[in-house]
Amino acid sequence: MDSIREQHKNPGSRTRLSTAKILHLRAQQGEQVDVEVVAETGSTNADLMARLDLLQGPVLRIAEHQTAGRGRAGRVWHSVPGGVLTFSLAWYFPGTSQALLGLPLAIGVAIAECLLALGLPVSLKWPNDILKDKKKLAGVLIETAAARQGGSWAVIGVGLNLSVPDALETDIGHSVADAPWLAQMDRNQLVAQLLNSLAAAMEEFRQHGFAAFADRWNRLHAHTQQEVLIMDRGQVVQQGLALGVDAQGCLLLQTAQGTLPVISGDVSLRAAATP
Secondary structure: OOOEOOOOOOOOOOOOOOHHHHHHHOOHHHHHOEEEEEEEEOOHHHHHHOOHHHOOOOEEEEEEEEOOOEOHHHOEOOOOOOOEEEEEEEEEEOOOHHHHOOHHHHHHHHHHHHHHHOOOOOEEEOOOEEEEOOEEEEEEEEEEEEOOOOOEEEEEEEEEEOOOOHHHHHHHOOOOOOOHHHHOOOHHHHHHHHHHHHHHHHHHHHHHHHHHOHHHHHHOEOOOOOEEEEEEOOEEEEEEEEEEEOOOOOEEEEEOOEEEEEOOOOOEEEEOOOO
16 A cells, blocks of 8 residues: 655755655556655665565655765765755565666666656666766666565665756766756656656566666667776776677677676776777
8 A cells, every 4th residue: 555654845955855746646567666755864775675574565765865875886875955866666576686687777778768758868887877978977776685475675776966066076076967957847756757667667677687678778878889998996807899788787898808798796887098
């Protein structure tokens, strides 16, 4: 049963997040997802991970402000109230966590396609960043846990830059993208559209795996046919021409030794310096 747990409305934001409005704006697969809006929390991912044994179905938890948001490989996700949209979606899958290998890329496709439908030109950086103007606009962190009834829970954390002030960009330490036009939207409508896209993607992934998303991901690939570096803890571990991804979500890298599949794990991609 849907619940309404609106705990806060932020008077400083352009539009206030509202559980009731997001619930009303859900459509199709999104209608099975419960919604929670909170004023502030450390991490929406951590909140849901701590409650997995109590969940009865999919839950979207969104915070006006996260104080301890996390990205991949233990990185900090910097946030500012009203300027960064931060939320997490808990979803149950009947298979093991190993079957979720390509899920981060499928999430990237779902978010990118939603933003493109809203008129925002974006592309995808392997494995799970959404880019605008070659800079990071949104990131995804997925954590998994075995479910008591068998199968696995995935908790999908998303951070989307709407309007990034100079001070926040200084904290981040490098240039990032934002989307001022999206920042003018009713955030409840934006969240609902993202939820609808993500929920549809979760059902498609459950039925068909990443194979259903591979061609769509490759069409949005920001580094196709470009020389790239694969980094692990700051060290280059592979270098080659990025060809795209396969049906499992591995990056296909053309090297002097032939075409190699690269599994995401905690490695990251960087464009090679051009001469």
